[in-house]
Amino acid sequence: MSSSGARIPESMSRDFQPEDFERLLLWLDKDRAKAAARYEEIRSKLIMVLRVRDCPFPEDEADETIDRVMRKLPEIFGTYVGAPEAYFYGVAIKVCQEYKRKKTVPLPDMPLPAPVPSNKEVQYDCLEKCMNQLPASNRDLLTAYYQFDGTKKIETRNELAKRLGLTGSGLRVRAHRIRQELQRCVGECLESREQRIQ
């Protein structure tokens, strides 16, 4: 979901009406675009928390958490005091515990699915294409950031941070954002190639 055009996410339960999602956005921020961005960030944060806590299906559990908060929202809207993130967090911990309890039910023995062969060549082509789509400054930064190992890596990164007027952590976050953009582009490229094959 893009932050500019917030629509009901596909992952959300079909029991909900558009006004339920609108209420959630309004709870997060009066500005719709800001609310959508905050929604996306909350979902990413929940996934991170659920992964670290070894919850069995982090993405599903994050969506379940959001569904539950939406269901509860008519009751708490206007009365709940505090940041919505804290509320989401509390619900997520509960959802995770429930999923973990469910997970203990033994599953019947089933053969493991055959591993899906990942087509590295196609991935590499997509990466090359996406790399060329990056603004030159971002491409250069990524190249310099990941070029070396060991002492040379540390020296290069210190020099780079100095030149860009950033702290070490600031540089790392900037490199991460470019890498994230690149990974998104590669994902889309792989998807479109798969569709073409089908």
Add this chain to the structure above:
Amino acid sequence: MHSPLQHEDEIVRYLLGEMEEPELVVIENRLMSDSDFFAEIRALEDELIDSYLNGELSGLQEKRFREHFLRTPARQQQLEFAQALRKNLRENRPTPAGELPGKSHTAASWIIAALLVLCSIEGLFVGRFMADLRRAEQHATELNRKLQDKDAEREREKKNSLVSSTVHIVALQPVTRAKAKEISRDAAPLFLELQLPGGEPGNSFDVEIQDQYGKKVAQLNNVPVAAVDTTQVVFVPLPADLVPDGDFNAVLRSHPAASVATPLRYSFRLVRP
């Protein structure tokens, strides 16, 4: 107040699932409420993956990384992407030393600056002149980039043709040779004999052995080049207890490291007889 290193160390422990409940709640409350902190954690997630691929994690960290961190398919995809990115950046886009992006001044920018000073002195119409210069500089940058891309493409083609036509792996005694790229082993030491393509410069190489995920499992530096008949070869001793059975890559970089030299890549498989 924690130092940056302590702070990073804490985040790494968090990501590897090494924290107990009270500590976990503290870090998660901050993660949920502070977007900058969350961004920092995401960035350190990338660093952790890279450290794993570089073989920089301790034994325990590596175990936690495999068993805890890589548990979800999304993280496995992140790892696969990191490998591809690493390969792309290191092999195709070498950065010549001293050419970091940022506020560096190229010769062209110094010339432009000097011309601008002259124009001001002469009282010329600087705005239009600057626009022309900027266009010319953009054009030159674009041309330069295209040339670099062509060079990189040529390098890749050259490397691919070398690797596909000459790469050859032979197992020495006590190892018996099975197929062209399959060797068997039952005792240490295991030697790989890597034939070098003709005209390969250098008297020695740094050899990195990677597993099938591109993770470094062994590093041997300054391995000398030997001559067998008329062929140049590198003998790579593999510690058998270190390397489990499976598919591997050996990446050879000329020693001392030259940032523009293209590494040679060999693929091989180790199987128990």
